[in-house]
Every structure is written in structure tokens, then in C-alpha cells.
Amino acid sequence: MTKRRFAAPAGRPFFMTHARKRIATALAALLPALVPLPALSQGLAQLVADSVTVTADEVLVARGNVEAFYDGTRLSASTITYDRAADRLSVTGPILITTPDGEVFTAEAAEIDPRLEAGLLRGARLVLDRQLQVSAARIDRTGTGLTALTRTAATSCRVCGDGPPLWEIRAARVVHDEVERQLYFDDARFLVRGVPLLWLPRMRLPDPTLERGSGLLIPELFTSDTLGFGLQLPYFVRLGGRRDLTITPWIATRARNLELRYRQAFRGGWTEVETHLAEDDSRDSGRYALLSEGAFILPREIRLEFDVEAVSDDAFLLDYDLSDQDRLDSRLRLYRLGEDGYALAEITYYESLRDDESSDSLPPLVARAERETVLRPAPMGGRLTLRAELDALWRDSSEDDPDALRDVTRAGMSAAWQGDRLVGPGLRLSAEARGRVDGYAITDDAAYDEAVLRAAQGVGVTLRWPLLRREESGAAVQTLEPVASLSYAAVQGGEVPNEDSRLAELDAASLFAIDRFPGEDLQEEGASAGLGLRWSRFDQEGRGLSVLAGRLVRDRAQGGLEESTGLAETRSDWLVSTSLDLGADLGLETVTTFDDAFDVSGAEARLGLDRPNYDLSGAYLWLEPASETGLDRVSEVSLDTTLRLGERWTVSAQGRYDIAAASPVRTRIGAGWRNECVTVDVSASRRYTDTDDVDPSTSFALSVNLNGFSTAQTAMPAAGDCEG
Known part of the structure; x- marks a missing residue:
């Protein structure tokens, strides 16, 4: 039998045309009354059925695979009946109603009052966002955005036959507010496999279509040796479209903690503030933690960032499992980035949580301002970098230790030129020249002059000769690149304390550089040559292996460095660096330094493995002890893996x-x-x-x-x- 689309063809009697018009109008009002759509345009409804008949008493009946469409909403039913005399519309199931928003109604029967202001579904079920299903003896649509469900059972679990689902919430009445997208339960009971576990007279929960709304978040049970057995019960409070507050009480047998997390988004930035107010059996007085950060865009493209970290005692972060940090840094930073350079100003307060370290000797307060301008191309070609800097650090301690009393202020200017070109048979020549002038003001340390003026200069060249070989199969390319650098640096002026270059490192970047130190207090002196050889292989699939081996040779030993850095002697330690990339599956990087006797001074390895069923990341670190920094030998391995079993x-x-x-x-x-x-x-x-x-x-x-x-x-x- 061919389906007939409901329309008013020419040549039909007026009654037939009028009746069809009336049922189309009724359907146009019926579907909005039954379906939770807050605002619907006044479109036309269409009806498709296997047969449409009109009885003598003016009752229109559509039977067989009946489908009605209205403004993106679809209704399927077995029979739709329109009684013109009673002005009443009845729908016989099984009924299925779907909406563009993902809501689904099923019912056995539906009726609409003559004014089409309210709808009633019997033996019905409401499915929200294809996740949550709420079955009810009846569903009443009020026409005001509220849906009332009587004698309900709500679950997102699969229901098999007459057996109970894994969990369900039974209630005498549920009201679904489609505008606020909330579910209100009356006389609610929570059941697991049909066994009642909890009763609440009133309960409110968000429906699954709500992206952000006030309510209870996922609670967490915990137990620890420090806090005892407890519960975290977070509650999310939506404070408008751009602000929210999460209140999390920690209730434990040995501790009480109130966690407050406030977040706010602005037109040009954001901020987040987290506070903890705690009492526990390990301390006689209250404990606290304040963790805050934020970022803003100011006029003229200036960016402001801040980070605040404060705790009541050294053990708070570890006791409450918030962080493994053993040093806190609170920072205020202003910076501006441009195509020709940047400007930066920041001040940082450090606080040590280590037993064997005093915050006063870090130093606790460090300020820095710098401006860098890059000229491309420079007057002589290449790139010219101009920089002005101002650093200051303050200590405030009564200890009889110069390192815990010294204050240092430095102002400096520097210029660096870099250029490269191809010469000869594929040789790449890079040249670099730099110079700087620094003025120091040093107080509370008799070992140094109060005012020191210092100048430093350096020049260097690096020659690279990459040789390429394509394998006979054409599937991969190998390169062999000898690298040699030669540089000379000189320093004039008085001695200054080394505050910012204590952690020098020999790696692939510093091997061929003029200046191999992270700060300005310690400067290179004398002639040095870096020699290295790099071999690489890359295939057409993007997989590759690269190995670099090299060494640094100087005409004199570099003072102020620990032997463990591998840079202090006239001949540095050997450096071997490898990088293995097997696409998205596997990546491995290693760096090893060792002396002529093959005694390892430093080693680092990082592994990353990403497969469909498991992930694995690992790291290994080895560092020799350094008396200058007070560090003991470091030898540590870490692993992090996730296995997905189906x-x-x-x-x-x-x-x-x-x-x-x-x-x-x-x-x-x-x-x-x-x-x-x-x-x-x-x-x-x-x-x-x-x-x-x-x-x-x-x-x-x-x-x-x-x-x-x-x-x-x-x-x-x-x-x-x-x-x-």
C-alpha cells in the first residue's frame, strides 16, 4: 500500500479539504504541546499515513505507519484520530516523538484538550540526550516549559526484561524544567539492583543536556595515614555566565578541610583562586593554603600574569595530596610580544619547603626587567639582537652567613649579531659576535666590592658539512654531518658572586655556543672549540633516528663550575645524544655525558609509547653530586602507564x-x-x-x-x- 501525504488536492469536496486543514492545524499545535521545545516557529505540520478516512460523523482517522513532522520534530504512531465535533485529537501507540535537541518520548497513548494548552501521555517514557531515560505512568505537558512525570523510574542503565537495572531512582513525581534543564524529584529512592539504599524527600539534578549548572559534583571517598577515613563532597555553584564557585568540604576522622575554588572569566582574561582552611590532629592550630593564578590582556597588547602560592607549613601540600612541590614561587609578570622583540617585567617571591634549606638564602625576592629588540636584516646582514636588563635580588636574614645576607642589583646592556651562509661544496658557515656591559651593586658581603663594572665580549664561527645518501631502495635517506665550532671570549672587570649560573649543562645546544651558561654572572673566558658528528636516518613514513657525539676543548679551565657539569676542565666530558621517532607509536630521547675513563657524569632518557590499548611514558635521570648547589647524587627513574582492557x-x-x-x-x-x-x-x-x-x-x-x-x-x- 502506498503512503499518502496529507494535502488538499483540487477537485475534492470542501469538507475533506476543511477537515485536513483542521487536523494539520491541530498537529501544528499538538507537537509543541507534547515536546519540550522552549520556542517554536509557527511552521506547517505534515502527515503521512497508509490510509486516511473520514467517517459520516466527521471524524478523521489516519492509520498505519502514521508519521507527523513539525519544525524538525517527528511523531510516529499507529493511529491518529481527529473528532471535529468534539474538537479532540487522540493518538494511539506505540508512539515515538523525537526532537532536534535529542529528546525522545515514547508512549502508549496521548490526548490533547480542545484548547491544545496541555498534553497527556500514558505509559510513557522520556529519553534525554540519548542517555537518561525516565519512565512514568503518565506524562503531563503544561505548555509552560514544564513536564510532570508521575510514578517514575529514572536510569541511564540498560533495562533487560523485568529485571532491575544496575541503578535507578524511583520517585513519586518528577518535574523536568526544559528552560533551566533541571530535574526535580519528590519522594526519591535510590536503588542498586532493586535494593533501596537512600531516601530523599526532595532532590534536584541536572539533565544531561546541561553543560554548566549548579549542583553536586562527583563525591570521593578516601583514606590516608595522615587524614584518616573521609569524604570529599564538592558542590558547584554557577554565578552567572562567567563565574563559578566550587565548595568542597573534606570530612575525615582526623581532619576537616574546607576547599573553595573560585573561577571567573573576563573579556580580556581569567582568574582562579583556590583556598584550603583545615584543622587536623597533626597540628594544634589551624592550617591553610592559598593557590591562585590568572592572566589578563591590558591595553597596547600588554599581558599580565600572576601566580600566588602560600601555605601555613611545609607539610600541608603533601599531607592533603595537593602537590609534590618543595619550593613555592609567587610571581607577578608583565610582558609584551612583538615581531621585533619583547619587553618583560616580573617580580617573584620564593619560599622553600625543604628541611635543609632556608628561604632567606634562595634568595626569596627576585625582580627582573628586560627589553629585547631584534633587527632583521641587520645593517651587515644576518640578525642583530639588542637587549637591556635590570636584575635585583634581596635577602633578609639575621643568620651569620654571607650567602643568606647578600643583596645584588645588576644593570646591563648587550648586543649580539648572528649570520650564516652557504660556502664551498655545501658547507654552511655560521658566525656570531656579542658584547655586553654590566654594572653591579653588592651589599652585605665583604668578599665583593660594593660596586663592580664588568665587560664581556665573544666571537665564534661554526662550520657544518651535511652529507646525504639515499638508500638503494629509495625508502630512506641518511645524513652524516660533521660540525666544528671555534670561539673566543674575554671578560674585563671585578669579581661578582654567581647567583644565576649554578646549573650549567652540557647538551647539544651548548656544545657549539659561545656562551654556555644560563645567566650573566658567570661568563666564558678564553678560546674553545666544539667538535661533533651527527648521523641521521629518516624514511618515507616519517620515522627517524638521529645520533650526535661531540666534545668541547678549551685553552684553559673554566672557573666557578662544578666538575659534575662536565664543563669545568680544558676538555669537557663526551656528549652522546640520540633521538628516535617512530611516528605516533614510539619516541625515545637520551643524553649521556662521560669522561675519558667512561665514568658517567650525567644521563637522561625519556620514553613515550602510545598504542591503541596502552600508553607508556618513562624517564631516567642521573646527576653527579655538586657541592656548589648543595645537591646530592641524583639517580631516579619514573614510569607512568595506562592499560585499556576493552x-x-x-x-x-x-x-x-x-x-x-x-x-x-x-x-x-x-x-x-x-x-x-x-x-x-x-x-x-x-x-x-x-x-x-x-x-x-x-x-x-x-x-x-x-x-x-x-x-x-x-x-x-x-x-x-x-x-x-
């Missing part, structure tokens, strides 16, 4: 192990399980830090999320098949 199970593990101390630093294992209606995460972690203020601690955490009520819900795995 669509539902996820297992993860993280760990850090201090090889030098033969002791673990931190370990964590976690497991997650999820299906279409619930997400469960459980984890166990152990922190081995043991100081005067911090003891080792083990903690466990458990969180359960009912999918279907969380805002901005991510896609869940497909529901499994029903057994039997």
Missing part, C-alpha cells in the same frame, strides 16, 4: 624510584570501570617522603559517577546485550 576496564600505574637512595619516592595504582550508566574509579597511592615535618603516608580513593546526570557528559561505552 571498552570498560582501564588500569593505570605510576611510580618514582630513587636509585641513589635505594628507596621509592611515590607509587600509585588505579583501576576504572565504566559502562553506559556508571563510572567507578579506585586508586591506591603511597608517598615515601620522610622528613621532620612529613611522614610516609598511604592513601586510597574511590569515586562513583552516575552517568546521565553529569554536565558536559562524555560519550560512554555502548550498553551490553541482555543475557538470555
Whole structure:
């Protein structure tokens, strides 16, 4: 049988045309009354059915695969009846109503009053965003954006036959506010596999279409040696479109903590403030933490950034598992970036949380201002960089230690020129020249003059000769690149304390540089030559391997450096650097330095493996002890892995192990399980830090999320098949 589209063809009796017009008009009002659409345009409804008949008493009946369309909304039913005399519209199921917003109604029958102001669905079910289904004995549409559901059961779990779902919320009445996108439950009971666990007289939850709204977030159960057994119960408060506040009480057997997180977005920036106010059995007085940051764009493209970190005691961050930081830095920064350079001004306050380190000796307060201009091309070709700098650091200590009393202010100007060109048979020649003048003001340290003027100059050239070979198969290309650099640097003026160049490092970038130190207090002196050889291979799939080996040779030893840096002697340590890239699957980078006797002074390796079913990242670090910085030998390995066991199970593990101390630093294992209606995460972690203020601690955490009520819900795995 061919379906007939409802229209008014020419030549038909007036009654037939008039009746069809009336039912089309009724449908145009019927669908908005039944379907949760806050605002609908006054479009035309269309009706398609296997047969349309009109009885003698002016009752129009559409039967068989009936489909009605109105403004993107679709209604499917078995029969639609319009009684002209009673001015009444009835729909017989099974009824299916879908909307462009993702809401789905199913029902056995529907009726509309003569004024079309309210709709009634019996034996109905409402599906929101294809996640949450609410079945009810009846659904009443008021026409005001509210839907009332009577004798309801709400769940996002698959329902198999007459058996209970994994979880459900039964209520005497549920009201769905489509404007606010909230669900209000009366006389609500929470059941797991049909067993009641919780009763609430009133409850409000967001529907899954709400991206951001006030309400309870995912609670988390935890237990730790420090805090005892407890619960985190976060509550999100929406303060308009650009502000929000998250209030999280921590209630534990040995601690009470109130966490407040405030966020606000502005037209030209954002800010976030996190505070913790705590009391626990480990301290007689209250404890606190303040963590805040933000960024703003000011007029003339100036950017402002700030970061504030403050705690009541050294152990707070570790006790409450907020961070592993052992130094805090609070910073205020202004900067402006341009095509020709940048301008920067910042001030930073440092606070040490280490047992063996005083905040006064860091130094605690450091200020810096600099302006850099880059000219391209420079008057002689190449690139000319001009820079002006002002640094200051202050200490305030009564200790009888010059390093904990000294204040230093430095003002300097520098110019650096760089250029390169191709010469000869494929040779690349790079040249560099730089010079700087610095003035120092040093107080509270008798070992140095109060005013010091110093100048430094340096010139250098680097020659590279890349040789290319294409393999016979044509699938890969190999390159062999000898590199040699020659430089000379000189310094005139008095001695100054080394405040900013204590962590010099030999790597692929510093091997061929004129200045190999991170700051300005320590400057290169004398002649030096960098010699290296790089071999690389790259195939057509983008995979590659690169190896660089080299060494630095000087005419004199460099003072002010630790032997552990590998740069202090006339002959530096050997440097071997490798980089392996196998596309999206595997990446490996290693850097190793060692002397002529093959005694390793430093080693670092980073591994990244990304596969469909698992991820793995690892790092290894080895550093020799340095008396200048007070650092002991560092030998540490860390691993972080995630294993995905199908669509539902996820297992993860993280760990850090201090090889030098033969002791673990931190370990964590976690497991997650999820299906279409619930997400469960459980984890166990152990922190081995043991100081005067911090003891080792083990903690466990458990969180359960009912999918279907969380805002901005991510896609869940497909529901499994029903057994039997």
C-alpha cells in the first residue's frame, strides 16, 4: 500500500479539504504541546499515513505507519484520530516523538484538550540526550516549559526484561524544567539492583543536556595515614555566565578541610583562586593554603600574569595530596610580544619547603626587567639582537652567613649579531659576535666590592658539512654531518658572586655556543672549540633516528663550575645524544655525558609509547653530586602507564624510584570501570617522603559517577546485550 501525504488536492469536496486543514492545524499545535521545545516557529505540520478516512460523523482517522513532522520534530504512531465535533485529537501507540535537541518520548497513548494548552501521555517514557531515560505512568505537558512525570523510574542503565537495572531512582513525581534543564524529584529512592539504599524527600539534578549548572559534583571517598577515613563532597555553584564557585568540604576522622575554588572569566582574561582552611590532629592550630593564578590582556597588547602560592607549613601540600612541590614561587609578570622583540617585567617571591634549606638564602625576592629588540636584516646582514636588563635580588636574614645576607642589583646592556651562509661544496658557515656591559651593586658581603663594572665580549664561527645518501631502495635517506665550532671570549672587570649560573649543562645546544651558561654572572673566558658528528636516518613514513657525539676543548679551565657539569676542565666530558621517532607509536630521547675513563657524569632518557590499548611514558635521570648547589647524587627513574582492557576496564600505574637512595619516592595504582550508566574509579597511592615535618603516608580513593546526570557528559561505552 502506498503512503499518502496529507494535502488538499483540487477537485475534492470542501469538507475533506476543511477537515485536513483542521487536523494539520491541530498537529501544528499538538507537537509543541507534547515536546519540550522552549520556542517554536509557527511552521506547517505534515502527515503521512497508509490510509486516511473520514467517517459520516466527521471524524478523521489516519492509520498505519502514521508519521507527523513539525519544525524538525517527528511523531510516529499507529493511529491518529481527529473528532471535529468534539474538537479532540487522540493518538494511539506505540508512539515515538523525537526532537532536534535529542529528546525522545515514547508512549502508549496521548490526548490533547480542545484548547491544545496541555498534553497527556500514558505509559510513557522520556529519553534525554540519548542517555537518561525516565519512565512514568503518565506524562503531563503544561505548555509552560514544564513536564510532570508521575510514578517514575529514572536510569541511564540498560533495562533487560523485568529485571532491575544496575541503578535507578524511583520517585513519586518528577518535574523536568526544559528552560533551566533541571530535574526535580519528590519522594526519591535510590536503588542498586532493586535494593533501596537512600531516601530523599526532595532532590534536584541536572539533565544531561546541561553543560554548566549548579549542583553536586562527583563525591570521593578516601583514606590516608595522615587524614584518616573521609569524604570529599564538592558542590558547584554557577554565578552567572562567567563565574563559578566550587565548595568542597573534606570530612575525615582526623581532619576537616574546607576547599573553595573560585573561577571567573573576563573579556580580556581569567582568574582562579583556590583556598584550603583545615584543622587536623597533626597540628594544634589551624592550617591553610592559598593557590591562585590568572592572566589578563591590558591595553597596547600588554599581558599580565600572576601566580600566588602560600601555605601555613611545609607539610600541608603533601599531607592533603595537593602537590609534590618543595619550593613555592609567587610571581607577578608583565610582558609584551612583538615581531621585533619583547619587553618583560616580573617580580617573584620564593619560599622553600625543604628541611635543609632556608628561604632567606634562595634568595626569596627576585625582580627582573628586560627589553629585547631584534633587527632583521641587520645593517651587515644576518640578525642583530639588542637587549637591556635590570636584575635585583634581596635577602633578609639575621643568620651569620654571607650567602643568606647578600643583596645584588645588576644593570646591563648587550648586543649580539648572528649570520650564516652557504660556502664551498655545501658547507654552511655560521658566525656570531656579542658584547655586553654590566654594572653591579653588592651589599652585605665583604668578599665583593660594593660596586663592580664588568665587560664581556665573544666571537665564534661554526662550520657544518651535511652529507646525504639515499638508500638503494629509495625508502630512506641518511645524513652524516660533521660540525666544528671555534670561539673566543674575554671578560674585563671585578669579581661578582654567581647567583644565576649554578646549573650549567652540557647538551647539544651548548656544545657549539659561545656562551654556555644560563645567566650573566658567570661568563666564558678564553678560546674553545666544539667538535661533533651527527648521523641521521629518516624514511618515507616519517620515522627517524638521529645520533650526535661531540666534545668541547678549551685553552684553559673554566672557573666557578662544578666538575659534575662536565664543563669545568680544558676538555669537557663526551656528549652522546640520540633521538628516535617512530611516528605516533614510539619516541625515545637520551643524553649521556662521560669522561675519558667512561665514568658517567650525567644521563637522561625519556620514553613515550602510545598504542591503541596502552600508553607508556618513562624517564631516567642521573646527576653527579655538586657541592656548589648543595645537591646530592641524583639517580631516579619514573614510569607512568595506562592499560585499556576493552571498552570498560582501564588500569593505570605510576611510580618514582630513587636509585641513589635505594628507596621509592611515590607509587600509585588505579583501576576504572565504566559502562553506559556508571563510572567507578579506585586508586591506591603511597608517598615515601620522610622528613621532620612529613611522614610516609598511604592513601586510597574511590569515586562513583552516575552517568546521565553529569554536565558536559562524555560519550560512554555502548550498553551490553541482555543475557538470555
